[in-house]
Amino acid sequence: MATDEMRKDLRAAVAARQELGAEYEPEIIDGFLEKLDARAAARYGQQGQPLPEPAHPQPPAGKPDNDPGGLALAIVSVVAGIPITAIAANMEGTIAVIICWGGLVGVNLARAAARFVGR
Known part of the structure; x- marks a missing residue:
């Protein structure tokens, strides 16, 4: 084989x-x-024939790029942030709330950076 x-x-x-x-x-x-x-x-049986390049669709130059996934992530982050804030504030205080929101912001920034690099 x-x-x-x-x-x-x-x-x-x-x-x-x-x-x-x-x-x-x-x-x-x-x-x-x-x-x-x-x-x-x-x-x-395709000797010498190069493979076609994969097509990568690009948005038109003058039109903004729609990003429904980014909007969904932002909404989910805010919604998840509400109980996370309540739990962190109740258990540990202000520092824990800052750390939790820093993580949520970090996830959103990482996605935005990945989309920027992927262009």
Whole structure:
């Protein structure tokens, strides 16, 4: 079976990388990928034909990007913040409330940053 052969090749590549060290990693990866490409070409009969690039839809330049997930996260954060604030204030006080809201703000900032980087 072809997948068993590829698993053996991958295990051999990993073992070679462990023996030879990180300085030979690009050559080991390139060799494995060449074998993989040759197998795929033999299997599907598409020698020399590059794969099409995946399409990434981009919003129009003048139109703002709709982000319903970001709005939902913000709403859920505020709604979750209400009982979290009550529990934290009752159990530990002001510092706990600040820490809890810092975490909620951090989650929202992390999502915004990930969307910004992902563009």
